[in-house]
Amino acid sequence: MDYVKPYGVVDSMLAGGALKLSLPPRQLVLRGMLAGAYLGIGTSMAVTVAVETGYWILGSLLFPFGLALAILLGAEIITGSFALLPCAAVAGQKNAGLRQVCANWGWVFLGNLLGSTLYAGLFAIALTTAGDAQINAVGTKLIAIAEAKTNYYASHGTAGLLAAFTKGMLCNWMVSLAVVAAFMSTSFSGKILAIWGPTLLFFSQGFEHAVVNMFLMPVGMLLGANVSVSTWWLWNQIPVTVGNLVGGMLFTGLAIYGAHHTSAPAATPSVPATMPAQPGTARADQPGYSPSY
Structure with missing residues (x-):
């Protein structure tokens, strides 16, 4: 069986958080850039399919490809780190202090922003065609999305900020759950399926993802959207990022850690001493350990 039980998932979450905190800034930024680009590719594909078919749900079904690519290739997504790093801190792991966690988030956020805007x-x-052709239906849709994700919230003032924050919180409850769900299986196909479901839930309902918006806002502005940089950050990027942080940290990371973490291994039937460890229970200090995240 390739299914990993919840206590094993928590072990992998802690190992994944420790691994992230061990990476140098150069790798964090580069991996963050790759993740930002992968999510941008998934988003542009989803919007293209939705426009060409007339069905948003079809685009939503394809969007998870970008996130799955980022997770399985070990790229760094800030929304996943929002869930995993607080767990490492609560568990008292080495180099998981507030300063180290915030620095890690900062480097990954920068990488995501660079990769998405690129x-x-x-x-x-x-x-x-390098500005030499008329904007097609896909471009028109991208402009409309960028304006809706900023000007609409701005028109509602404080209520708009609260809506953006809440959509960000709900989004990363699902997206960070997809990151954690990848630990539930040791097979490639199992990981893909585990990632796909929660990601589909977020995208199909129009929730707000900070890294996806790092692509949608710049591309919309480049195509002519009536959105300024200050409007983008004030009415979308900042409240959505904070919402992603709260949703990933509280509803996924700390909630699952609190529900399933044990200070000692769960009781299991007696097995020979030479029997290999069960999938998902490996620790970061074991040779060859390389979690998918």
């Missing part, structure tokens, strides 16, 4: 620029060039 792909946004490349996609805008491809979509408009």
Whole structure:
């Protein structure tokens, strides 16, 4: 069986958090850039399919490809780190102090922003033949999305900020759950399926993901959306990022850790001493341990 039980998932969450905190800034930024680009590619594909077919749900079914690619290739997504690193801190792991956790988040956030905006620029060039062609239906939709994700919230003032924050919180409850769910299986197909479900739930309902918006806002602005940089950050990026932090940390990371963490291994039937360890119960200090996250 390739299913990993919840206590084994928690072990992998802690090992994944420890591994993230051990990475140098250069790798955090580079891995963050790759994740930002992968999510941008998944988003542009989803919007293209939704526009060409007329069914948003079809685009939603395909979007998880980008997140699955990022998780399985070990790229760094800030929303996943929002769930895993607080667990490492609560567990008292080495180098999991507040300063180290915040520094890690900062480097990953920067990488995600660079990778997402880079792909946004490349996609805008491809979509408009470097500005020499008319904006097509996909470009028009991207403009509308960028304006709806900023100007709509701004028109509602404080209520708009609360809505953006809440959508961000709900989003990362699902997305960080997808990151954790990848630990539930030791097989490639099992990980893909575990990632796909929660990601579909977020995208199909229009919740707000900080890294996805790092692509949607710049590409919309490059295509002509009536959105300024200050409007983007004030009415979307900041409240959504804070919402992602709260949702991932409280509803996924600390909730699952609190529900299933044990100070000692769960009781199991007696087995020979030479029997290999069960999948998902490995620790970061064991040779060859390399969690998917």
